[in-house]
Amino acid sequence: MDGEKRDKHMMEIQRTSSLPHDVIIEILSRVPPKSLSRFRCVSKQWYHLLTHDHEFIARHSKWSKKNPLLLTRRYILDENWETSKKATVQLTSVNLDGNVTDKFNIVIDELIQTFISCGPLSLICCNYSLYLCGPSFHELVRVPHRSRICLQNVGIGYVPSSSEYKIVHWFEARRFGDRNMVCEVLTFRRAVKISFGSWRGCRACPWSACTEKSPLCVDGNIYWARSSGWKERSILSFDLEKEDFSIINYPSCDVKTYSFLEFAGIKGSLFVLGCSAETSTMAVWLLDKDEKSWVLEHRISLFPFAVNFLISSDSQSEEILIHTEQKGLIGYNVRTQTSRRIKYFEGVRSYNKPCLYHYCISPLCTTTYDQ
Numbered sequence: 001m002d003g004e005k006r007d008k009h010m011m012e013i014q015r016t017s018s019l020p021h022d023v024i025i026e027i028l029s030r031v032p033p034k035s036l037s038r039f040r041c042v043s044k045q046w047y048h049l050l051t052h053d054h055e056f057i058a059r060h061s062k063w064s065k066k067n068p069l070l071l072t073r074r075y076i077l078d079e080n081w082e083t084s085k086k087a088t089v090q091l092t093s094v095n096l097d098g099n100v101t102d103k104f105n106i107v108i109d110e111l112i113q114t115f116i117s118c119g120p121l122s123l124i125c126c127n128y129s130l131y132l133c134g135p136s137f138h139e140l141v142r143v144p145h146r147s148r149i150c151l152q153n154v155g156i157g158y159v160p161s162s163s164e165y166k167i168v169h170w171f172e173a174r175r176f177g178d179r180n181m182v183c184e185v186l187t188f189r190r191a192v193k194i195s196f197g198s199w200r201g202c203r204a205c206p207w208s209a210c211t212e213k214s215p216l217c218v219d220g221n222i223y224w225a226r227s228s229g230w231k232e233r234s235i236l237s238f239d240l241e242k243e244d245f246s247i248i249n250y251p252s253c254d255v256k257t258y259s260f261l262e263f264a265g266i267k268g269s270l271f272v273l274g275c276s277a278e279t280s281t282m283a284v285w286l287l288d289k290d291e292k293s294w295v296l297e298h299r300i301s302l303f304p305f306a307v308n309f310l311i312s313s314d315s316q317s318e319e320i321l322i323h324t325e326q327k328g329l330i331g332y333n334v335r336t337q338t339s340r341r342i343k344y345f346e347g348v349r350s351y352n353k354p355c356l357y358h359y360c361i362s363p364l365c366t367t368t369y370d371q
Helices: 003-017 021-028 033-039 044-052 054-066
Strands: 069-077 087-094 100-108 112-118 121-126 130-134 139-143 153-159 164-175 178-189 216-218 221-226 234-239 244-249 260-266 269-276 281-288 293-301 307-311 319-324 328-333 338-341 355-357
Touching (some): 021 044, 021 054, 044 054, 069 112, 112 153, 112 355, 121 153, 153 216, 153 221, 216 260, 260 319, 269 307, 281 319
Antiparallel strands (some): 069 087, 069 355, 087 100, 112 121, 121 130, 130 139, 153 164, 216 221, 221 234, 234 244, 260 269, 269 281, 281 293, 307 319, 319 328, 328 338
């Protein structure tokens, strides 16, 4: 939309609302997508504002990323599972004040192996099928996959430079008696009508990785935990733009000190968090991408709390989400070095381990796949 048309639409909206342009955008940028979709029907002016105004879209995206939501899930098998092969996934969205913002169900025709979050999307991985879930609009889209290989090592990430998403699948292939790790990639964009395509081959992966933990996308890279014992613990990285694999070693530390090491996205960068059960402390290392080394940023005292698990995220937020036995969910701000207790929601404990996502005003149902 050019500047003249945009100004005209805003003038029409302001006549009916008597509010300045900046105030209208500030208010609407905090409204959930489902409500905004209804507002589009108010008038042509509202429709153009909510779908074409770049300032509004950017403001809504920025606010959503700074206010991520917890997505908890619970799996329920159909009573006639043996014949129907259908399972219901109950998804509950919770803000970081502990308030439930949304609830909905989706039905999958296969048992779910992994549930991965990437920004406003979730990737549901079964043994032989993939689904994209858009929690903002309760959408579920089956991803075409022609390979008969079991889907175990799958990740999803966003490429900021091209505004594309990529699903990466790597698996072991046998040729002439040899075993090699083969990688395939599916590229797609949201709400862009392009031709239906398929997976394409990528560079071979010379390493394997642990599939017990979900991968994480941070700053244009997908990271998997690679483990064959403490001495060889490392992180497998896939550069989404270059489509190249590499290995990142964990920070040098006494492995006996920490009950577990996990990586997370904080402020758009990769961090490794090491928790010590004996001393109730957590060490926080930042990856210096230029030097390809780790910098110890913080050493946090969690006494007297015992850590159950961390909620990994690719969030732009400055908080680390820590689930403790004594106080439930705690948010620790790495910049201010302060913590707050997040109002407890039973789903964090009784449901599967939650993940973080953020609102998106673009629906998933118009997504198509690129060659």
